[in-house]
Amino acid sequence: MPDSEHDPDALRRVFAIFNEVGIVAQLSRALFEARLPPGVLVPHFSILNHLVRVADGQTPLTLARAFQVPKTTMSHMVATVEKRGWVELRPNAADGRSKRVWLTPAGRAFREDAIAALTPDLATAATALDPAAQDQLLAHLETLRRFLDAARDQPNGSAG
Template identity: 55%
Template sequence: MDDNDLALFAVFNEIGIINQLSSTVFQSRLPDGLLVSHFSVLNHLARLGDGRTPLSIANAFQVPKTTMTHTLGALEKRRLIKMAPNPADGRSKVVVLTEAGQKAREDAIAAMTGPLHRLAEGVGRDALMDLLPRLAALREFLDDNRNI
């Protein structure tokens, strides 16, 4: 391993640490019983739309279907999503975000405005915005190349 390899690893190490720190801050601001993993599913449905099967959501998050089934069950119990018959395939279900689920997502994002403003003040809003296209490109590459 050379210095270049270590520098490349350092990029992912920093991203991992940032993920851990930001998830902890986010989790502390979510309503009781709602986990970051729950919010992530609500956010996924809000961004990409309803009508996704549990398996397709599990694949998107790269978790076993049983894990996603458990997460969806918790969201359904809280009435943040509902399961509906799949119109394309009567054997499977699709996930639909409810109004309560959309509101829970919006409330969670609103709960982060304080920490996000402090972050922008501390690091600089322009510096953060400069990162956005690079981070999006990295995410897109990793999403398109899940088996690299």
């Protein structure tokens, strides 16, 4: 792999990739939020999705680290989805001072309904790239995500 630290073209390419990913994130977020009920935002859905995809029963601090937001921000978001009945907080058996966040059946159902509401938009977006290109793009994005995820845990933010 080339040493991108000293390659201005590589740095421009990587910046362009981050820029495109950021724009796609903004556009897809707006699209998704248009399909969600009033007052529900993508971060609320994302908590439910994370608990399904990664692990149910996480602490708010663990969620805050995963989402890279302050614990107070995550606590507010968890309180919002708890008020809607999508999660419940239970005592943390490993630490009596904290709680764990568990999905409720209503939360799982809302997640599925939200994805279903997005289905027509996903079907339209699927026409932008053929299936092979989608598979390649997904593989490359997963590689980049794993790299960045590893880098955030390093003292200088570098995975290398």
